[in-house]
Amino acid sequence: MFERPLNRLFEARKGERHGDTVSGHLAWQNMPELAKVTQNLESDRVEVSVRFTRTQDNVLAMHLTIGGSAKLVCQRCLDVMELDLSGDCDLAVVTSEEYLERLPDGWEAVFANEDFFVDVHAAVQEELLLRVPMVPKHAESCGLVVQHEDQPEEKPNPFAVLAQLKGKQ
Numbered sequence: 001m002f003e004r005p006l007n008r009l010f011e012a013r014k015g016e017r018h019g020d021t022v023s024g025h026l027a028w029q030n031m032p033e034l035a036k037v038t039q040n041l042e043s044d045r046v047e048v049s050v051r052f053t054r055t056q057d058n059v060l061a062m063h064l065t066i067g068g069s070a071k072l073v074c075q076r077c078l079d080v081m082e083l084d085l086s087g088d089c090d091l092a093v094v095t096s097e098e099y100l101e102r103l104p105d106g107w108e109a110v111f112a113n114e115d116f117f118v119d120v121h122a123a124v125q126e127e128l129l130l131r132v133p134m135v136p137k138h139a140e141s142c143g144l145v146v147q148h149e150d151q152p153e154e155k156p157n158p159f160a161v162l163a164q165l166k167g168k169q
């Protein structure tokens, strides 16, 4: 587990020059949109590593590695289930719509302000929201469990009754 909370704002160009990876944790309380669609506690965290690079075709890219899981309500059995949201992604850092249009194909983008500051908390939240399924369900079958209140009352086994009668003779 990372000891330090993750900074919210990163200067992408500076990050790219330094080339180092910055790691920290990010709590649910900093991701209000994600909190709306998950059952996690405000203090629950994901672990995040951020690195900025410049690709061969001159795209300033932010590489995110995220580790953590969400608590979601299974829409089949209505139990809370844990879903692993861990994974990596690469996002192109853009400062304008114009730049966005000029990106090579296949890039997802994250907007930075004119000084190239990126809100990494927002970017991580965005990425995690993409990984939360619209209709979460347990991977294995569930919801097929017998509803206990619907179970018929236990009837006495007729043979057992017979045996009892016999025993009395």
Ligand SMILES: [Zn+2]
Residues within 6 Å of the ligand: 074, 075, 076, 077, 078, 079, 137, 138, 142, 143
């Ligand atoms: Zn379920």
